[in-house]
Amino acid sequence: MPRPGRNTYSDQKPPYSYISLTAMAIQSCPEKMLPLSEIYKFIMDRFPYYRENTQRWQNSLRHNLSFNDCFIKIPRRPDQPGKGSFWALHPNCGDMFENGSFLRRRKRFKVMTSDQLAPSKPSDAAHYLQQHAKLRLSALAATSTHLPQMSSYNLGVSQPSTFKHPFAIENIIAREYKVPGGLAFSTMQSMSAGYPLHNQLTNAWPHMYSTSVIDTAAPISMASSDYSAYGVPIKSLCHGGQTLPAIPVPIKPTPASVPGLSALPHHIPAFLSNSPQSLSPTSPQTATSQSSPAAPSETLTNPSTLQSVAVH
């Protein structure tokens, strides 16, 4: 398998799949979401190989965005007109490359319906219900603020201290260019197992994960009142008669996709146990939160419909 060396891939194809490249691009920006054109730009900027035959690989990339459940489409806000939507990573796609291979995933990430994910073990069910109850309670305490600009979407979200999402550009690009001997592969592999996801996830999905963080007494506040983290009116979360999806729910018609936040996977609680270690008391960005009271809708805390798991 090709591995990234210390050199840039000036003329050879990078050892990453389009899924990896796209995930890198998305993770490289603070908002954890990018329009298609920016994804193109990111890849072309860093991998000269992709400055040629743009029609070919960009078509493939678009195919991947649509085809793979690990990518979710975020509609633009009304005050941010433009072509196309934003693309983000599904919060649970982080272990796709657990085997360390960025050419071929261990397993394909699939969003599944709740009935497909009925808890198979009593302990799972109990855990799920317990977390569900906790989330509903903590959601009431979630705070939010109006976020007029994309650049502020990650406001109020505790920044990671040490943990970096495996897709984060810091983990891929940085090592790729900085670490002698091309350790990007091995480094990412070593960190890909059991990594604490929630910090990055709260960055990308604050509406989903902030409640979990609150549960674990993390010093974090939530962003969004009228608008969710992705600029979609929270108010429209309330299903029925609302204008826009309030949450970055996948636009693609997943069988269980319903208005509102239902994308809290049943194994999310696994992240909770990791949250303390991923929070740094010295994290300088934890004080950037702008909080205000929010009134999460019922669906905001219902994790029962849209589930995501890695399926093979």
Next chain:
DNA sequence: CAATGTTTAACGAGCA
């Protein structure tokens, strides 16, 4: 009209 997004199909490679 071009960019974006969706879908289908075919093919090769990796893996159990």
Next chain:
DNA sequence: TGCTCGTTAAACATTG
């Protein structure tokens, strides 16, 4: 050997 994944091509729809 069959299945899965990644890539590529193509057709078509949608959108600004």
